[in-house]
Amino acid sequence: MDKTIGIFGGGQLGRMMAQAALPLNIQCTFFEAHTDCPSAALGQVYSTQAEHGLAEFIQSADVFSLEFENTPLKDVDVLIQKKDLHPPRQALAIAQNRLSEKALFDELAIPVAPYQAVDSLESLTLAVNDLGLPIVLKTATGGYDGKGQFVLRSADQIDQAWQELGPAGSLIAESFVTFSREVSIIAVRGQNGDVKTWPLAENHHHNGILSHSIVPAPNSADLQPVAQDYITRLLNHLNYVGVLTLELFVTDKGLYANEMAPRVHNSGHWSIEGAVCSQFENHVRAVAGLPLGLTEVIRPTVMVNIIGQHPKTEDVLALEGAHLHLYNKTERAGRKIGHITLMPTDTTQLTVLCRQLASILPNPLALTQDMTI
Amino acid sequence: MDKTIGIFGGGQLGRMMAQAALPLNIQCTFFEAHTDCPSAALGQVYSTQAEHGLAEFIQSADVFSLEFENTPLKDVDVLIQKKDLHPPRQALAIAQNRLSEKALFDELAIPVAPYQAVDSLESLTLAVNDLGLPIVLKTATGGYDGKGQFVLRSADQIDQAWQELGPAGSLIAESFVTFSREVSIIAVRGQNGDVKTWPLAENHHHNGILSHSIVPAPNSADLQPVAQDYITRLLNHLNYVGVLTLELFVTDKGLYANEMAPRVHNSGHWSIEGAVCSQFENHVRAVAGLPLGLTEVIRPTVMVNIIGQHPKTEDVLALEGAHLHLYNKTERAGRKIGHITLMPTDTTQLTVLCRQLASILPNPLALTQDMTI
Incomplete structure (x- = not known):
């Protein structure tokens, strides 16, 4: 193998992709404004500010992907003259424009508001x-x-x-759609057209920022095949390779698509511990042309974002079964700087863990409300 | 947190420690002869060959550990004048001498041949x-x-x-002890004296090299508390901090200690996917003075070593639920260059997976024999 994947962007998503790539002897390089970005611990960062940054970045890898959905299309256009990009340029272009996105949803008969x-x-x-x-x-x-x-x-x-x-x-x-909750479906498509889908995540936001996700989304047995069908239509239509995310509203009239993200997604971070193969590893596998891993859930999982300020590491790790993922980012209000994965055995333990967690997080957001798994 | 751990050695064990440390914002540095060692992807390597290598290595980190049990005591003696080493020097000294080790086992009433x-x-x-x-x-x-x-x-x-x-x-x-099988127990002790133990691994060797481990060791319910008692005696007696491994023979007369390794161990690699918290993460947590994670098994797991030659990555990843860990080492007869983790649902699936795996490994060692979980 020994492939190198060049990634547009160098944030926490790139960091976690590179972490998943390393055991497969796949290296990553990054294209990012700041060379001290979260991904820098795991591979060479080429600066978007440097005179020949793009050319050097294109030179640095065998195949390319992205972790930043606003990757400039003009950069992508230079790249694809020379090397392959997964997902395809078209998916990126559509995802960057809400009108094109809605038009695609309409075309594929995916309901939207x-x-x-x-x-x-x-x-x-x-x-x-x-x-x-x-x-x-x-x-x-x-x-x-x-x-x-x-x-x-x-x-x-x-x-x-x-x-x-x-x-x-x-x-x-x-x-303005009246919805009971927000969910997201994440799927991956390989270079051979194989598609695998993770279970729906139920997402809770606070001031427009994802606070936490519960996977599998409670009471989602009926929704899963519908969401899976929608995202599969998108993947196949776009001849997509890699991980795609589709955010959905649960309404009286069924699922309504909100938006898609042509990348790994915050609501899929649970999969590092909670699924047999994580969104990051499967994205890397797809981009490298390797067979996909199983997306089944090992245990119900709750992923909680760390926003703005770090909790004490020792407080988090003292929570039973908790996993901590820090992104090596400086603190700033509203900024995602890490996440915590909880894998409770039942709703009772989840309630206890969430209360403990809310008490140690400087910024517990919407976590204080009761949850079920 | 933002601590740096200096690790004597820079092989695959250091690589996997650093992988576990990264999400906790803990960096690692390494002290190793070859600066292109497996750990190099994850942190600065200080050469044991360089004139001021040891001094620079000691300068590079806040607290120290090891992944190489033959770490020279003379280097350790320079270090501990200035900074802390976990596990303690005494554990390393004893493990480096089979006579001292047996004497310790005798002292703690741990049966030996x-x-x-x-x-x-x-x-x-x-x-x-x-x-x-x-x-x-x-x-x-x-x-x-x-x-x-x-x-x-x-x-x-x-x-x-x-x-x-x-x-x-x-x-x-x-x-020469007549034993029915070899098992190993791995445990971790925190700076506060907290001890956690993983389930026994059943280890299969081929020409003296570990071929594969099955965890939990089949039919080991009676052996587990005994092994746990033995390793806890060692940990507490040595005022040990970090991961310790004890290899044992299962005989007619019960468990006999073979040897201990004052470090994470090949027979514990299964824990990356198979346990809530891996041997690598718990070792890092202990060395950094953090609370320990749960050592319980998520699913029965079989870890298979890749010896000498690489299989094709795509062949391994096509196996249902398989995880691949490559060490970025060059091929050489008898050399451990990676491992594969299988998490079969039952013995039938295990048999199928092992046959598939044996057919794609250039060097399947003892894997062709039938196994149970």
Whole structure:
């Protein structure tokens, strides 16, 4: 083997990919603004700021992937003249534009909330009339973790919404879907077309940032085959190679697709300990052209993000069965700097562990609410 | 946290320790002859050949450990003037001398095969008379994987045995124990005295090299508490911190200690996937003064060594549920260059997986025999 995978981005996702690649004798290199990024411990980082950074990065590896969904397409276009990228450029381009993404969902008959393109104050007013209120106005490109969004609840917010987001250019207005919960499905497709899917994760957010995921999502037996079908349509249509994530809302009318991420995903971090083969290892296997590993769950797992501030390592490791993953990032409000994996034997133990965890996390977010597995 | 652990040695054991340390934001440095050793991907290697190598290595980390049981005591003695070593120097010194080791086992009432010290042709003849034949003659220091040993089956081999091993200096003659199988117990002791033990591994050798381990050792429910008691005596007596391994023979008269290794052990590699917390992570936790993780088994696990030559990566990963760990070592006859972890659901699946594995390993060793879990 002894392949090298070049990864656009050098954050925690790249770090965890490289950790999974190492035992397979697969090295990683990274393309990232800051050479002291979380991935730096595991491979050479080529700076996006350096004059010949891209050329050197392209030179550094045999095959390429990404951990950053906003990887510039212009860089990708230079790369694919010379070497292979998995997932394909098309998947990245679509995922970078919410309007293209919705169009693809429509094409593949994957249900989405009613939406309309918005590119002027007039078209925003029209969208409010057509879709009804409330609506979520989002930039078609950019934005993550709740940034670049405006929730319109009354018509007198139209001007303010346009003022805030209008300058961003192309926008999308989406009906505000009433959902009972958010789930995500993660799947991987190999170079031979083999598809494997992990169980649905139930995701809990706080201020637009993922707080924790529970896997398998409780009471999701009926949802799993539907979600699996949707993501398989996407993977096959895009001739995708690697890990893809699809975020979904659970509504009265069934699952509605929210958005897709053409990469490993925060809601799949549980799989490092909780699945036979993690999203990171399977992504590496797919990109390297290797057979895929089993995606079955070993034990129900809860993944809790560490946001903004580090807890004491000794406090976390004192929790029964807890695993700690730190990303070697500096503390900053709202920043994901690590995660904790819990593998409780039952809901009672989960409740105990979550209360203990909430008491030692500087920033327990939504963790204090009761959960079931 | 952000501690750095300095590790004497830089082989695959150091590599896997550093892999376990990384998610805890704990860095490792290494002290090793060859700076392109298996651990090099994960931390700075200080050369044992460099003029100020030891001084720079001591400077490079906050606390120290080892992955190489023949770490020179003279280097350790320089270190412990300045910084802490876990496990303690005494454990290392005893493990480096089979006579001291047996004396410790005797002191702690841990059964061993009858033995005698040998330092001359005369004392060898005496040992043969006292112990009876067959006996195993071993050098008191040095030797591993079956090297430095001579099995004496008849009195006319005494001269040959002495010729071969006599020049090595101090020797030990051990009664040839009739055992049904070899097992090992691995335990970890924290800085607070907390002890956790993994289940017994059943170990299969081929030409003196570990071929594969099955965990939990089949039919070992009665043996587990006994082995656990023995290793706990050793850990507490030595005021040990870190992972210790005790190899044992299963005989008609119960368990006999063979030898101890003051480090993580090949027969514990299964724990990366098979236990809640691996031997590597728990060793790192102990050395860094952190709480220990659970040692319970997630699923019965079989660990198979890759010896001498690499199989094709794609062949290994095509085996259902298989995990591959390569050490980034060059091929050489008899050399451990990786391992494979299988987590079969039952004996039937194990048999199928082992046959498949035997057919794709260039060097299947003893794997072709049938196993049970």
